[in-house]
Amino acid sequence: MKDLTELARALREATHVCVLTGSGISAESGVPTFRDAQQGLWARHEPTDLATPEAFARDPDTVWQWYRWRRRLVAEAEPNPGHHALAELASWHGNLALITQNVDGLHQRAGHPDVIEFHGNIHRNLCHREGKPVTVDDDTERPPTCPQCGAPVRPGVVWFGESIPQKALDAALDAAGSCELFIAIGTSATVYPAAGLAEIARDNGRSVVEINPDATPMSDHADLILRAPAGEALSALLQAIKD
Numbered sequence: 372m373k374d375l376t377e378l379a380r381a382l383r384e385a386t387h388v389c390v391l392t393g394s395g396i397s398a399e400s401g402v403p404t405f406r407d408a409q410q411g412l413w414a415r416h417e418p419t420d421l422a423t424p425e426a427f428a429r430d431p432d433t434v435w436q437w438y439r440w441r442r443r444l445v446a447e448a449e450p451n452p453g454h455h456a457l458a459e460l461a462s463w464h465g466n467l468a469l470i471t472q473n474v475d476g477l478h479q480r481a482g483h484p485d486v487i488e489f490h491g492n493i494h495r496n497l498c499h500r501e502g503k504p505v506t507v508d509d510d511t512e513r514p515p516t517c518p519q520c521g522a523p524v525r526p527g528v529v530w531f532g533e534s535i536p537q538k539a540l541d542a543a544l545d546a547a548g549s550c551e552l553f554i555a556i557g558t559s560a561t562v563y564p565a566a567g568l569a570e571i572a573r574d575n576g577r578s579v580v581e582i583n584p585d586a587t588p589m590s591d592h593a594d595l596i597l598r599a600p601a602g603e604a605l606s607a608l609l610q611a612i613k614d
């Protein structure tokens with residue numbers, strides 16, 4: 372309880388807040404986290420084997436079908452109390468920047484404005500040759516072809532070994548560099564450069580908070596930890612703010 376009260380006070384006092392979310396915040400919506408996304412059909416694949424340009428070049432159909440499976444799963448999912456509480460906290464605070472590593476679009480569906488999509492969005496598709504967004508029927512067995520040039524279409528996400536889109540990277544670096552309070556929610560803090568954002572805040576002497584039921588590599592560097600699921604912690608935080 373003490374930590375919750377302390378975090379509520381820090382939120383009231385901070386003029387700039389930066390939040391980084393990972394797949395843990397979507398776990399309570401039934402969307403498997405990245406580490407446990409390998410269920411059933413996909414048990415024989417490692418995400419880092421599928422979410423790469425090399426995998427798409429080698430076996431476009433399998434990679435495409437993995438994303439189709441995830442899109443269908445996300446379409447069935449609903450934003451959970453964690454997404455909703457965070458959207459309410461953002462609207463209450465007025466200067467809370469949200470950076471998400473998630474590609475599921477659930478923050479937006481919870482009404483969260485201005486989401487920085489650090490790793491893209493699974494509902495967006497790009498021409499593999501031009502890199503431009505294309506509108507296609509993506510519920511297909513094989514990658515569709517680009518309506519403009521006929522090249523294969525790929526998911527609009529950032530794969531391992533690919534750079535973060537410049538606009539998202541600049542916005543995230545600015546938010547992490549100018550915040551007084553950095554809150555990491557539901558991330559294993561293992562993928563860079565996303566995980567490095569907390570380090571920027573810490574190196575600037577800012578308060579770093581972790582909300583996660585499990586410990587992560589950033590736990591030792593956190594000033595405050597809510598060792599709880601995101602839905603429970605964020606709903607309690609919203610209540611504490613209102614009290």
Ligand code: BV8
Pocket residue numbers: 392393394395396398399404405406407419422472473474490528529530531532533534535556557558559560561562563564565582583584585586587599600601602
């Ligand atoms: C880059 C989109 C420059 C796709 C993703 C060696 C070779 C090449 C590269 C590297 C290398 N070593 C390091 C790198 C860099 C690499 C990297 O970091 N690799 C890792 C594996 C070491 N990064 C990159 O390649 C990045 N680009 O560096 O560009 C460059 C350019 C050219 C060449 C080289 C470098 C791009 C990385 C982006 C990859 N794309 N996603 C897709 O979704 O298909 S990453 C993907 O995995 C997610 O987006 C997310 O970022 C990450 C998973 O992390 P989490 O979200 O944290 O999820 P995870 O499952 O790990 O953890 C869940 C957490 O939730 C847990 O802690 C759990 O306890 C908690 N939890 C569970 N339930 C709850 C909960 N929390 C709260 N409430 C709950 N209920």
